[in-house]
Amino acid sequence: MASSPLRFEIHPSSGMPIYRQIMAQVRALVAGGKLSAGELLPSVRQMAGELEINMMTVSKAYARLEAEGVVERVRGKGMRVRESSPHGNTAERKADLRQHVEAMVTRGRQLGLTDEQIQAVVKSVLKEWPS
Amino acid sequence: MNECIIKATNVHKRFGKTKVLTGVDLCVPRGAVVGLLGTNGSGKSTLIKCLLGLLRVDDGDVQTLAEDPWDLSADAKERLGYAPQEAKLYAWMKAGQVVEYTAAFYANWDARWVQDLMRRWEVEPEQRVGTLSTGQLQKLSLVLALGHRPELLVLDEPVASLDPKARREFLRSLLEITQDAQHTVLFSTHITSDLERVATHVAFLQGGRISFFGGLDELKEQVKRLRITAAADLPSTFAVPGAMRTEVDGRTALVAVPKANDHLLDSLRSQWQADVTVENLNLEEIFLELHDA
Numbered sequence: 001m002a003s004s005p006l007r008f009e010i011h012p013s014s015g016m017p018i019y020r021q022i023m024a025q026v027r028a029l030v031a032g033g034k035l036s037a038g039e040l041l042p043s044v045r046q047m048a049g050e051l052e053i054n055m056m057t058v059s060k061a062y063a064r065l066e067a068e069g070v071v072e073r074v075r076g077k078g079m080r081v082r083e084s085s086p087h088g089n090t091a092e093r094k095a096d097l098r099q100h101v102e103a104m105v106t107r108g109r110q111l112g113l114t115d116e117q118i119q120a121v122v123k124s125v126l127k128e129w130p131s
Numbered sequence: 132m133n134e135c136i137i138k139a140t141n142v143h144k145r146f147g148k149t150k151v152l153t154g155v156d157l158c159v160p161r162g163a164v165v166g167l168l169g170t171n172g173s174g175k176s177t178l179i180k181c182l183l184g185l186l187r188v189d190d191g192d193v194q195t196l197a198e199d200p201w202d203l204s205a206d207a208k209e210r211l212g213y214a215p216q217e218a219k220l221y222a223w224m225k226a227g228q229v230v231e232y233t234a235a236f237y238a239n240w241d242a243r244w245v246q247d248l249m250r251r252w253e254v255e256p257e258q259r260v261g262t263l264s265t266g267q268l269q270k271l272s273l274v275l276a277l278g279h280r281p282e283l284l285v286l287d288e289p290v291a292s293l294d295p296k297a298r299r300e301f302l303r304s305l306l307e308i309t310q311d312a313q314h315t316v317l318f319s320t321h322i323t324s325d326l327e328r329v330a331t332h333v334a335f336l337q338g339g340r341i342s343f344f345g346g347l348d349e350l351k352e353q354v355k356r357l358r359i360t361a362a363a364d365l366p367s368t369f370a371v372p373g374a375m376r377t378e379v380d381g382r383t384a385l386v387a388v389p390k391a392n393d394h395l396l397d398s399l400r401s402q403w404q405a406d407v408t409v410e411n412l413n414l415e416e417i418f419l420e421l422h423d424a
Contacts, residue, residue, distance in 0.1 A: 012327040015411025017348035048310070052303060053328055054164065055310050060348070 006035065006042065010051050018053055022061035023068075030070060030081055031093045041071060041079040135194070136161050136283055136315045137182055142191035144177055151177045153339030155191070159332075162312035164305070166326035166347075167319040168418055169336035175319040176216055178336060179287050182317075183213055196283060209237060212281030216288045218272030220260045226271050227256030230278070237279040245278045251300050265292045273301060280308055286318035290325055298325055305329050323414040333414070335421060342421065347414070354417050355391035355409050359384040362404035371399065375420050387412070387420040 006029060010021045029035040041047070044062065048055040062079050065071045071079040108118040135158040142155040151174040159165050169175045180186040182193055184200030193200050196207045203211075220229050230249070234240040249256060252270045263271065269292050276284060290298045302325060308314050309329075320326055326333065326347075333350060335343040343350070357371070360383050369379050371386045378385040388395065396407050412420065 013324045013413045013415070015351060015413045015416070017351045018327075019348060045310070048306070052299075052306065054306060054331060056162075056312065056331055057348075 008042075008047065008051060010053065012053070018057050019061040019064070022047070022058065023065055026061070026065055027070060028096065031096065035081050037081050037083045039081050040074075040077060041081070043078050134161050135159060136163075136196060137317065138192075138194040139178075139182065140192045142178070142181055142193060143189045144174075144181055144186065145189055150339060152181065152188075155336075155339070155341055157334060157341050157344060159315060159317055161315055162309070163332050164309050164316045164330050165318070165332045165334055166323075166330040167317060167334050167336060168321070168323070168326070168414075169319070170422060171321075173336045174339060175336055176287050179285055179317070179319060183211070183285060209239065209279070210282040212276040212279065212284045214269075214272045214276035214286045214289055216291070218268055218275075220268070220271065220275075222259070222261030224260050225256060226254055226258050226260060226263070229260060229271065230256070230274065233275045234278060239279050241278060241280055244280070245274055248274050248277065248304060251304075252297060266294060266297065269293060270297060270301075277304060277308065280314070282314060284308070284314065284316045284318075286316070288320060289318055290320060290322055298322075302329055323418060327414050335418070337421065350417060351411065351413070353390045354412055354420070355388060356412055356416075356420070357384075357386045357388060357391065357396070357399070358408045358410060359386065359399060359403065360406045365403065371395070376423055 008022065008025055010018050012018060014021065016024075026035070026041065035041075041062065042050070044055050044058045047058045051058075062071065066073055066079065069082060072082050074080045104122075105118060108121070113121075137157065137159040139155050139157040142152050143150075144152040155178060167175055167178070177186065181188050182195055182200060184193075184195070184203050187201055195203070196210055198204060198207050221232075224232065226249075230245060234242065234245070248254075252274065254267060254270050254274060258267075260268070260271070269289070273286070273289055276286065290301060293301060305316060306329060309316055330347050332345060333343070333347050334341050354375075359365075362382070364381050365379050365384055367379065369384055370377060371388060373389055375387040375389060376385075377387075391409055396409070399405055399407050
């Protein structure tokens with residue numbers, strides 16, 4: 001596992017199909033610069049092995065990312081992040097994040113937390129995961 | 132890849148007056164990992180036994196590995212692995228002896244892999260079968276079903292009595308065997324979280340028939356719960372076409388639909404001047420929506 005510095009995390013019991021979760025994370029890593037152009041994604045076998053999911057699920061995610069133009073297939077090597085990724089600018093990245101924040105705020109309100117308490121949770125998570 | 136490794140057509144099975152299967156249609160494609168879901172008593176085990184020729188169907192047709200399962204050839208049996216819900220093994224044998232005994236029936240037995248599985252699953256070869264716990268017995272039974280890396284693996288509630296650690300090891304082994312997309316697996320279960328990790332397809336057995344068969348991803352993408360908040364109280368007759376379940380409370384309604392799309396959402400919004408939000412459902416929630424109608 002040490003061979004992969006990228007951190008992927010999936011939730012099989014989420015309502016979002018696993019392949020979409022992988023796609024979203026790859027896009028986020030690319031947008032955030034954690035994966036730069038020319039870098040290779042983990043192989044299908046490696047990713048499936050680490051996440052303990054079906055290889056077909058990973059293949060599906062990679063094929064869709066290829067179709068979107070985020071990565072390209074390099075013969076004999078794997079999936080490489082493309083030069084001009086269409087998910088670049090800050091506004092788009094913020095829009096992506098916004099959806100997740102909305103879901104979080106909804107849950108926070110359902111749990112009866114105040115705005116300050118929700119913000120405190122966010123701050124503590126940011127602290128635990130330094131960029 | 133339209134080849135059906137298992138094909139059931141209009142299968143009927145009854146026990147006395149009790150009709151268990153009343154027209155099952157199912158095609159399990161090669162390379163699929165299919166989770167068979169149904170409530171207790173829905174007939175999952177009966178269906179599995181009909182597919183394997185352990186029970187004779189009353190009506191309809193089954194083809195398993197392109198043969199009639201009631202009259203399966205030795206060749207087909209070599210390519211088939213089955214672990215029943217409750218394994219019946221010789222109590223006086225040691226676990227290791229049962230493995231050797233079973234291995235003798237298969238030309239393609241993978242002894243090294245089996246040894247590896249027994250070590251990982253913590254099945255002690257020297258222990259007598261009669262003294263094994265239910266969970267240990269289930270693990271041994273799974274080892275026996277997997278040992279020859281069968282082309283078709285059929286498992287009836289394989290994880291029901293396994294602890295979380297053993298379940299994880301079992302899922303890992305399933306992934307190992309299916310990674311070439313040539314091995315096909317059909318397993319019944321009521322633990323949906325395990326299924327979500329490994330299954331490519333799901334089949335719901337409901338009312339004696341397969342009420343849904345399809346890709347797990349497609350299922351999750353299509354079945355949604357709509358939270359509708361209208362401008363005024365909704366009538367008691369409020370209904371969404373094709374809905375699986377509807378719950379109306381004043382101005383709000385919760386509706387589970389088999390196929391959510393923009394057209395449906397827009398028409399609901401305009402018809403009821405409503406705010407409509409779409410919620411994703413996981414497999415367990417979908418299962419409950421389907422069975423709570």
